[in-house]
Amino acid sequence: MANWRKYWPTLSLILRYGALIGVGFLMLYPLLWMVGSAFKNNSEIFSTVGFIPHHPTLEGFKNGWKTSTEYTFAHYLVNTMKIVIPKVICTVISSVIVAYGFARFAIPGRKIWFALLMATVLLPKSVLLLPQYLMFRQFGWLDTYLPLYVPQAFAVEGFFVFLIIQFMRSLPRDMEEAAVMDGCNSFQVLTLVVAPVILPAIISVALFQFMWSMNDFIQPLIYLSSVGKYPVSLALKMSIDVTEATSWNEILAMSAIALAPSLILFFVAQKYFVDGVTSGAVKG
Incomplete structure (x- = not known):
């Protein structure tokens, strides 16, 4: 024993x-x-x-890279980056600014505005597809990449704003107050003091948005009609034949290539990603 x-x-x-x-x-x-x-x-x-x-x-890999269209798979990868990179940049900038406002300023009706922001997280995105389509059609943005990333400049992702707010609430205000006494305005405090400290949360937001945007299918399908502007998600769908003649090895090979950027980015930023997700959850 x-x-x-x-x-x-x-x-x-x-x-x-x-x-x-x-x-x-x-x-x-x-x-x-x-x-x-x-x-x-x-x-x-x-x-x-x-x-x-x-x-x-x-x-x-050889046949899948050529695709069944006049464009190679590299063309669709470049198209995807034209959507994903501006979308990530707009999401990070807008989410940080809005989160900073909620976390540090006594905005009139802040609790009500924050409740409305959280309500948008629970709102199914499918509810917004029709009104957004009609609005972007009036703007003349159909068959362009603008509907896919311009809305992100207005902090439409409530989950990301909430994540950064929780991270900011765990930070002491001593450095911010010292920067204000040294003559910094609010924007300088955000960019020079707060942003470097909340870098893990920022990287988490960028990584989440990057992966979600790479996998997005429904929005490009709605707004893009030219094959030459298709991202990877639509290009892969075009390769699937409705009959048994589909070359699945080509589709799987290109899917593996399309997945590679997200995996590489995740492993490179893994430390910051884990810190950004857990710090806000534990200390917020």
Whole structure:
């Protein structure tokens, strides 16, 4: 009995980590299967459930990169960046400014405005599709990228504003007050003092928006009609045939390439991302 108790901490650690690794593998298996199937041919994709290809081939990447249109897959990747980068920049700037106003200024009716902002988080985006489409049509913005990122300049993402507010509330005001005494205005305090401190939250917002925008399908489908302006999400949809003739290895190969920027960005900014999400939750 004494020997069993002696080894129980080690055994418990092995069991915990074994369970975590097992659950993690189950969660990552669809991603591993997608990457592995990108190196298979169509017949092998539907004949095996394993993710390791028996006869690896690069045909899926070669043919998928050419696409079935007059444009290569690189063209659609560039189009995606034309949407994602301005969208991320507008989201970060507007969310930080609005969050700073809620967190640091005694705005008349602040609680009511904040409640309305939080209510927009619960509002289904599908409710806004028709009025937004009619409004952007009046602006003459259809078949352009403007409807996809200009609204973000007005802090329409209440979740991001809330995230930054929670982070700001956990910060002491000593440095801000010292900057005001040195002659800084509110904008200078925000950009020179507050922004560097809340960098983890800013990176979290940018990372979330980047990943969500890369995967966005419905808004580009509604506002874009020219194939030459399609992002990756619509380009992949065009490659799917309604018959059994779809080359799934090409689609999976291009999906893996489209997923790569989000994965790379996440791993590069992982430390800041975790700090930004947890700090506001714990201290806010």
